[in-house]
Amino acid sequence: MKKTIPLVLLATLVHFFTQTNAANTIRFIKPGNGDTAQVFKAIKWRFQTKGKIFSTPVIANGVVYIGSEDSCLYAIDENNGKLRWKFSTKGKVNSSATVYNNRVFFGSYDGCYYALNAKNGREIWRFQTGGERHIGAKGLWTMKPDSLYMDDPFDFFLSSPAIDSANGHVCFGSSDGNVYALDATRGTIAWKLATGGPIHAAPLLHKGVVYIGSWDFNLYAINAKNGAIQWKFKTNEQPTYHVLEGIQGAPVADDSLIYIGTRDAFFYALNANTGTLVWKFDAESSWVVASANLKDNAVFFSTSDSYSFIAVNKQTGKELYRVKANGYIYNKPAIANKIAYFGDFTGQLFAIDIASGRQLDVFAFDARKNNAQKVLKNNNLDFSYAAEGKDLANYQTSVDAMNRLYTLGSIVSSPVVAGNALYVGSADGNLYAVELQSN
Incomplete structure (x- = not known):
């Protein structure tokens, strides 16, 4: 039976996650005995920063x-x-970068x-928006205390240029609600467009058109x-829980x-010229946060x-098929070979054969290996379990549970394959x- 409100409620904390009845009826593709192949070989190197990484790596030159x-x-x-250079700002860098004409742009x-100069990290220009902030509300998702302003713990990103x-x-885009087009050389405004809500999604440039989503529910x-x-x-x-919705990817x-997923629990295909709906896919009360990827005659999303x-x-x-992970997925799939x-x-990487949906390999970093037994329930993410039985109607409970989950080395960043x-x-x-592994 189709649900009229596309949100999963666990106590009063709307996004924290029980499996839906609909999901239990779906046939997931899983590997059989002897059906896996080694895809992930070993860690080549790691570079340690002093904060969580949610942005996506960009590789150039x-x-x-x-x-x-x-x-x-x-x-x-x-x-x-090895570190070439680093550039310090006065705020978290949750925007992914882009590189163009030996310059790197980010928010x-x-x-x-x-x-910045892409070779040495020297600042060329900076542009001040009207301010960047997390989505949030007083008494978010009816959590307590209702007088407290609460940041949405699942608002991970800033718009990437x-x-x-x-x-x-x-x-x-910016949290000030504007879409900006700046002269890439000088950093001056070429044009800007006001929307009805903050923008944390990255834009797509396609055939002379900028496509971008806003927290005002519009693409x-x-x-x-x-x-x-x-x-x-x-x-x-959904007016009661409107702060939950919007477009993040x-x-x-x-x-x-044009293909786009949203927090309204649908994935859409739209006519690029007119914006009319071609089809939509019901994700059964589950947010579609990350961008999709395309290959051959299929579109892949999470x-x-x-x-x-x-x-x-x-x-x-x-x-065509779906594959079950062990926790929620907030990144765009990379497709190669x-x-x-x-x-x-939960801190795992998956490798999936795109033709069949067969799970080829799974890879975990040390954080997951060291903490999974303490944080996960039967190797799966269960938010109430991570909350250690505390009151889920209390905002601090959600903050504490998220911090426990982060000890797994959660992967929100989208993977990139090169070589x-x-x-x-x-x-x-x-x-x-x-x-x-080489094929």
Whole structure:
């Protein structure tokens, strides 16, 4: 039976996670005896920061760029994991970087977006937004005390810049509700567009259009040259728990279709020119937070509450298969050599054959190995178990439980494959390079 409110409630803490009845009826693909193959070889190197890493690594010219909650952006040698340089800001760096014309662009919770020299990390310009902040509310999800302003513990990201090379712009969204297009050379405003809510999603540049989601429930299609709205598509709005919803991931495009998942528990395919709905996939009360990926005739995306990696036909939205992880999934899958790679909140990396959905390999870092027995229930994430029986209606309980889960080295960062290695950040503060087996 279809649910009318696409949210999973555990006590009064809306997002914390029991398995839905619908999920229990789904046939998940699991490996059989002798059916796995070694894909992850070993850790090639690791680089330790002083904060959790939620941003995604970006690789250019032999350098890996990544931000950390220790307020720094790092440039690390791709081959040996040695520090090239680091740049300090005054806020957490939960925006992923982008590199263009020997410049690296990124945002910080200090309210600024930066352009640095990609070779030496020297600042070229900075742009002050109206301020960056976490989504939140007083008495979030009806938690107590209802007079306390509470940050949403699942609002991990800031908008990551995208380059409009045709117009020489760098585009991003801000918590101040604006979409900005700046001159990439000087950092001056080319245009800006106000939406009805904060923007933490990254934009997509596709055929002269900027596609970006906002916490006002809308996906916007904006003329990249002048900032005029071409269309907007409103996802489902649930007024009682409206702060829960919105769009966190960047859209992806394939010819004439735009694909986007949202916190309303649906995954959408829209006509890129008109914004009309082509199809939508019901994720059965589970948020779709991360961006999707495309390969051949399929679109691949993940869910939070049902811990699922899902493949659907990109033209029809018909489900092809799904694979069950051990915790919620907040990252975009990387696809290379017909294998999809993603991580889950319990600190594991998965390798999945994209044609069949067969789980090929699983890999865990030390944080998970050392703490899984204490934090997980039967090797699976159970939020009430992580809360150690404390009152889930109390906001501090959720904060404490999240901190326990982070000891697993939760993987929120999206993995990136380059050559025979996979690069990914972890909540344990490390950027990892993991060697992959050659095919």
